[in-house]
Amino acid sequence: MVKLDLLHSFAQVVAAGSFSAAARRMGVPRSTVSLHIQSLEEALALRLFKRSTRVLVLTDEGRQLHSLTQMPLEQLTHALQHIQQDKGALRGTIRMTVPADFPTDPLAGAITSFSRSHPQLRFQLLHTPQRLDLVRENIDIALRVSDGSPPDAVERPVLEIGWMFCASPDWLLRQGCPQSLPTLRDFIAPDAGLRLYLERHVLGEGHLPEPAIEVDHLLMARSLAVQGFGVALLPAGMVEPLIAQGALARVLPQIALRASRLNLTFPTRADMIPRVRAFADHLVRALRYGG
Structure with missing residues (x-):
């Protein structure tokens, strides 16, 4: 040749x-x-x-x-x-995956403000409950809760996420306030993968109750809790506004729950090219400080 x-x-x-x-x-x-x-x-x-x-x-x-x-x-x-990218001019596509139930507003705000500064960039965003293979799926950035990554992957901490057991005031009136996990009824359980993560990392090798219902979406678990179905274990940021409004109440506050860490994960260090690194910096600022 x-x-x-x-x-x-x-x-x-x-x-x-x-x-x-x-x-x-x-x-x-x-x-x-x-x-x-x-x-x-x-x-x-x-x-x-x-x-x-x-x-x-x-x-x-x-x-x-x-x-x-x-x-x-x-x-x-x-x-x-x-x-070839000129200095200061970012172009191309950023392919990103986030959990299916991750709040859309802060992510949409970060992408919108970054796109205004870099109009030649394009985004492909995948909301999915699956933990995608970043190399096989050609993913530039994954926003995910830390739970072990491939050896070549690079993780960048973003936030610490607290967790709370919550139920509606109506459910508490009907069922009473549980005093321990073994006495907790009507548990709204996440899917098996997240349940295992919560038991290992949030409860510290504890055991969650048997599910009254199992869902693969935390927003659905929150809606069921608000409607009075039962008790859900949810991220604090997802339920604190509803607790302030009186739509939900905290349950079992005496149980020590560990925070989990939200990371930005990159397939390898070599994949942290200028447009990806610049957006990652912007996204971290937006999620930490709300802008």
Whole structure:
């Protein structure tokens, strides 16, 4: 297979009219250009130039090769220039995954404000309960609760998330206030994966009650709790406004619950390219400080 640098040197010689002029345009020694042309002729088993000490003329085969390669090489050069980022100009696509039940407003605000400053950027956002393989799925950033990542992944802490057992005042009037986990009834359980995480990391190897219902979405668990179905274990930020409004009440406050850490996770350190790193910085500020 003929190397592209040989074809590039050939095109530069044709455009400049001599090996010396081509070398000056390319910023390389004349001997490099001469070697490239010699290697190209040997690879193709063709004579591309008729040349003397003062004259350089394309052969018929040389003219055919130039005709065939001129446009593709120009297009390739233009494409390479297009994808190179100027300093301060971010372009391309950021592909991000977040938990299905992650609040949409702060994330939407961060993406909107960043896009206004960098209009050439595009986003692909995947809300999913699945823990996607970042390399296989071509993910640039994952916003997820820390629970062990592949060895090559890079994690950046964002927030500490507190947890609370909650129920509606109506449910507490009907069922009474439970005094311990074993006596807790009507538990609204998350899916098996999150339940295992909560038992290991939030309860410290404790055990959650048997579920009265199992859901794979924390917003659904919150809605069931507000409607009086039972008790849910939910992130504090998700329920504190409802507690302040009287729609929910905290249950079992005496149980020590550990905070979990929300991270930005990158597939590898090499994947933290400028546009990804810049957005990550912006997103961390937005989630920590609300702007």
